[in-house]
Amino acid sequence: MDIRHLEYFLAIVDHGGFNRAATALYVSQPSLSQAVRALERDLGTDLFHRIGRRAILTEAGHALIGPAREAVRSLRTARSSVEAVHELRTGRLDVACMPSQAVEPLTTLIRAFSERHPGVSVAIRAAFTSREVIDMVRTGAAELGLLASAGPVSEKEVARYDLGRQRFVLLVPPDSPLSGRTTVNSEELAGRRLIVGQLGTGMRAYVDALREQGVAFTVAAETEHRVALLPLVLGGVGVAVVTESWRDIARQAGAHVLDIEPATTLDIALVSRHGSVSPAATAFVRIAAGTGADGSATD
Structure with missing residues (x-):
């Protein structure tokens, strides 16, 4: 064959x-x-x-x-094992990633990886939920996966490498009454128009939990396309709860970012199949071990 x-x-x-x-x-x-x-x-x-x-x-x-x-x-x-003899001069690494984590820490991880192994290309595979990431890694559709979850990922199906946590923040347009503040209480989302993600995502689970706690808000838009969040916020459609991986890019685009109190976080992890992985994946994991969930270097 x-x-x-x-x-x-x-x-x-x-x-x-x-x-x-x-x-x-x-x-x-x-x-x-x-x-x-x-x-x-x-x-x-x-x-x-x-x-x-x-x-x-x-x-x-x-x-x-x-x-x-x-x-x-x-x-x-x-093939990658053979190429490892030549210091990973060529090859490809498939990484499944959720949208917000594709902003950070994936950008920083790929930059660091590419600086050390410029001949190895990284193919980013889209996944919208942590379950999708795990399934793609478990079935071999991707070798590594980057995800966010409300708690630590079980190591029953995949090997887990913890990268830290990201808190939830609120994106508001520059003309919002909230734009001059740095924090907002979760209860203050009552009565506001929210842009939310689809079911199964961490940001959606967070706002749904608020509603169950009695915080009544209006869903202005529901989007599976995470790239639509910033344009919708800047266009005045509503405000959006996202992870802090969006902080820098949102500010650069002109949105204001407020920390939501009390702080609620998601666990960020890199996952792989149990057993041996390619030299490229091993190198990527080593780089991730020295980088925080926000893309910053750690000791």
Whole structure:
């Protein structure tokens, strides 16, 4: 069985079809189709139902996804191990990350990693909840994951490297009556228009808990696109509760950032699969161990 055929198979699964996969792989669709047929012959079963231009996974195709990811990941680990002899001059590291942590500490971590290993590219995979991050790491879709959770992550499914905590802050537009202050009590969110994230996120869990405590507010907008938060706040749509990873970029954009009292925090952690990881992942973890959740260096 050719490992390249497994990579092609996974590309079709991840990109949702032959056309998009061929484009992403920079190969012709006929070549991609031939490779999949060769894989099907090796396995003795069809992996896709071909209905017109659509390709729908068969039961056998679904069953292959996990083992295929593990095989491809193992090959990449083997290649990275060889490249480690040459001080990680080339390679790739896949990191799944939640949106707010992609602001910080991921930016600082990648900058430090790239300075030491400029030949290794870092591919950031989007995940919106800590559960999604853990699942992507556990199944091999990403080798490392960066997440925020209301408590420490269990090490039953993944290995955990604690990076510290981030507190919740409030983003307000420059013309807000609150803009001249540095702190705000959580009870003062009553009666305000809030921009919230989707269910399953830490920021959403925080504001939902406030509502359960009797703090009545209006949801002005609910967004899965975290990049929309700042424009919505600056546009006067409402205020937003986020983690302090947004503090610097929000201030630079013109928003005001207030600490919410009493302080409530999320635990920030880097996670990996149990067992051996690639040299690139090992180097990234070592860098993370010396960096705080806000991107600052630690002792």
